[in-house]
Amino acid sequence: MLALSIKNLAKTYEGGIEALKGINFSVEAGDFYALLGPNGAGKTTAIGIITSLVNKTSGKVEIFGHDIDKELEAAKACIGLVPQELNMNQFDTVLNIVVNQAGYYGIERKTALQRAEKYLTELRLWDRRNNDARGLSGGMKRRLMIARALIHEPRLLILDEPTAGVDIEIRRSMWAFLRETNKAGTTIILTTHYLEEAENLCRHVAIIDEGRIIEDARMSTVLRKLEREVFVLSLREPLSAVPDLNGFDTSLIDAYELEVTVNARDDLNGLFDALNEKGINVLSLRNKANRLEELFMGLVEAKQPNRTGN
């Protein structure tokens, strides 16, 4: 079953800016789906239309079979949204924010209080339940928005850059929480600029750029498209010159760090054979950049070679 089906979705804002140029994609129920793209690509507009915060210009959106043009309320009931921008009443308490949200979804107060305790505890906010939201740290506010989005136990959870500005420890705890939520059956759509996050969490990825989908496939399929990977090797002994490693493209970052480019047709065994031949001992190895990030940059730059970033 499809959790989300989008057909020919277009959005032109007043003033003529075409944010979406007829995109198509679908998300299987139970999937963990990454929607990636540079700033201004159209991700947030697409999410805005799915959650009915933005009016579409044309196209069709169905959430678990409910067409937003015909069964908007049923469609909305299926979705939990964690938006990019903080959108809570900063003067209200943590508990009121989540319990009120439950009320808007028709959940009785008694049940809402029980669920609030469950989700606020899981997201390590229960001891802050009587604090005003304005007193929370940035990471806590993000977690509060996740608890609020889950309070009606949606079938589809949409997270628009949920870990932006969050420290690595909290980010990793949020990843673990989202994995568990997905494992429990909730379909998740995630947008993020941390491509390591998308690669770690998501099983499917779509890349959107300038209002068009330029890639849409399983994460493993997409990653196989990488033509080359750059590795950084930490060395036991220092090197004074760049070694010749049987044709592998190498460069020295410093005396103890060697950068090696491995093409997709090669394998790492060949690289280690060459290193052994030269008597170079490797202490550790890491990707120079995240694999998905390399692919992402390749796709976006290939589409628009003159892009200078923003």
Next chain:
Amino acid sequence: MDFRVNWIGFKTLVRKEVIRVVRIWVQTIVPPAITMTLYFIIFGNLIGRRIGVMDGFDYMQYIAPGLIMMSVITNSYGNVVSSFFGAKFGKHVEEMLVSPMSNAIIIIGHVAGGVMRGLMVGALVTAIALFFTRLSIANPLITFSMVILASIVFALFGFMNAVFAKKFDDISIIPTFVLTPLTYLGGVFYSISLLPEFWQKVSLGNPILYMVNAFRYGILGTSDISIGWAYLLVSVFVVGLFSLNLALLNRGVGIRE
């Protein structure tokens, strides 16, 4: 439309609004009480003594219903406009917009919150009035129905103001330049029979005149206008403003891009 979702959503909105009014009581309850006390002291007691009798009642008694209605109107309006615009400004209006709660319930919930505050303040001002004059209710049905209907009308006006408002200035322009003049010219402090004929006719175009007079009729049994016209006008406003607000929300005016 899912009745259960909407009923619980409505209760949640009303609860939230009442908690907001009570939480910031220094901003919501105290100022109108102080303002109305000053009106009673200055206009009713000090100046009113020199004015003497109006429509067969001493001046303090005559203005008391108008002042109660004035406080109900301004507070119903003010509550809804500040609450809904605040939600837009802080973006937490999105909490409601993404939910399956209907747009009609979003309006009704906010209006109910405005009516609650209007009635709270109205009750407080009535209590203050009793320190200055003696009030008995001639017709309880007219008194209560008119105060509630007038409160609904101005809560709906406040909601519409909030829908169109883009900045904080926009929520003070209407109260300052429209609501306050109409209230002062709406027969709170005088009977329109004191005006020249031309201005009497002009005054009949002011909807607040009908509400104040109908409410005064409910308490004192005297009015400048027909009570039937007052009910008709107020009913038309309630239906018209609700429909207009609903159409605005359905189209996403002021809330969706």
